[in-house]
Amino acid sequence: MIPPLRIGRLAVDPPLVLAPMAGLCDRHFRLLVRRIGGVGLVSMEFISSEEVARGHRGALRKLRFSDEERPLAIQIYGKDAARMAECAARVEELAPEVCDINMGCPANKVLNGCAGANLMADLKHAAAIIAACRARLSIPLTVKFRIGTGRGPDPTNFVELGRICQDLGVDAITLHGRTAKQMYSGRADWSAIARLKQSVSIPVIGNGDVTTPDEALALFRETGCDAVMVGRGVLTDPWIFRRTAAALAGGPVPETTLAARREAIVTHYRWIVEQEERGPAMQKLRTFTGRYTHGIPGGRRLRQAIASVPAPEAFLDLIEGHFDALARGEMMDGAS
Template sequence: MKIKDIDLGKHPILLAPMEDVTDPAFRLMCKGFGADMVYTEFVSSDALIRSVSKTEQKLNISDEERPVAIQIYGKDTDTMVEAARIVEQARPDILDINFGCPVKRVAGKGAGAGMLQNIPKMLEITRAVADAVKIPVTVKTRLGWDAGSKIIVDLAEQLQDCGIAALTIHGRTRAQMYTGEADWTLIGEVKNNPRMHIPIIGNGDVTTPQRAKECFDRYGVDAVMIGRASFGRPWIFKEVKHYLETGEGIPPLSSEWKLNVLRQEVEDSVKLLDERRGILHVRRHLAASPLFKGIPNFRETRIAMLRAETKEELYRIFDEIEKLI
């Protein structure tokens, strides 16, 4: 699959943009396990043009993680264009526009998935941003605002006409947030629309290598994006890539090996930030790891993990867990 001149190979697996998750350390880790392209956390166009330092830091990318996309969101055309030009100077491979974030503080203000209630403005922003920069511009969005307005098949054509180089579709409406099952049938309809000629990337509920393969085979998508399934499980990219390449499951990864990966995730987070902020950032993702499923009476251990404030505390908890798995 190619996005303009960027060749991602056959059946690429992408790391989804996720706020407070896909920082440089996590992106590099997922890249090391086989992610074909990674995305930054989303960047507020309003904050970026006001030079808010915390927002500007999200533009920090490295050559080691390429190809990498920087994602922006906002609701004002001029602001989005100005932000896009600032992002272009950071030299990402791709600029992605977020029209899919469902959270109230974003969608409720008309940005992110909120744009699904204002399609003319969505198209205006998309066209203006695509015209303003030389790097490929892509869009990530949802099926529609709610069950009664699943407009993605027509919307995809309109977005394509605005000049985007690829489209990512999350198989839920904004009203669903992250509940219920992702509906890939409409993603398949978009991909199989003969008028669509840009790559279509599917996203939503891809939690196993088998499901990733099914999405390629059944719906014909050009790439699959993995988001929440990577929480506490960055090795999912290794598992998926192996299955796609061989048709077989990867030889079992030991619990000890997985725990060491999580320890490394802690180290990387602390190195990127500092011990206090690094632990605050990473601990809730560790606590969500599927590695801990099935451990008897794990609730108190999970709470302790969520309250840990130092590496020493977290590693002591890991040592106790290692005795149980």
């Protein structure tokens, strides 16, 4: 039995965390994952401190969340310590359970501004940002980083950054077991997560390449980490936390039924069409719901059809028609 993750005064139970993912972890997806259950903490996609300072409408819209999503972490990024502290203060006003600092993003747009994982090349600067945010926050603070930049004189300085976080009063840290140079290639190095766990006394959240409940259990077992964070694995399987929570509790792992998949797709569909213009709605429908059809009979054919539907109404007809046919026992041998 794995105890709840303690982030300051917050108990994250079960100790399973939805990873922040830009363009994906919006409030609809977070709510969907929360309603399915089994997730202890959901993360918002990263928010630019510069955009918040400028009052950028898109960034302010992204910051919205509902009480039902709680406990929730808002992740911020930026290169300027004073701006980051201002942004942290703004986050505090919104009263999420956790404020998280991104020090792991390898994306060029972010790195060019010397933020994200680039901060691992300058730990003094990283420390200044953490200290400035800590000083403005009374809610728990976490920092998410990678093994290192993968470049320069000290390519894998995650232990040093973990100790800096601990000394500066950070409540928990997340390690994605890759360097920034690796982006998403190769396998995540779980032994680095184990090393970090042995090197600090604050909680460590392990992250990288968990796509099944068995892999989540293996990450706990092999690293001793205090919680497991899942990113890409949730996109095709929003039920992964529910199933992993069942495995952690020692019970049987529930299968995801066709009825549950249908309900998730239709629910997500309704939220999107209620709140988006038609163009962005179609894009979102294809991004999200296409993924939930992986693993269902005839899924490949359905995704091909989804790719060319012209309007949201036609999308719903396709989904309903497909699941009705499956309920009648048709298409059960189609490629998933």
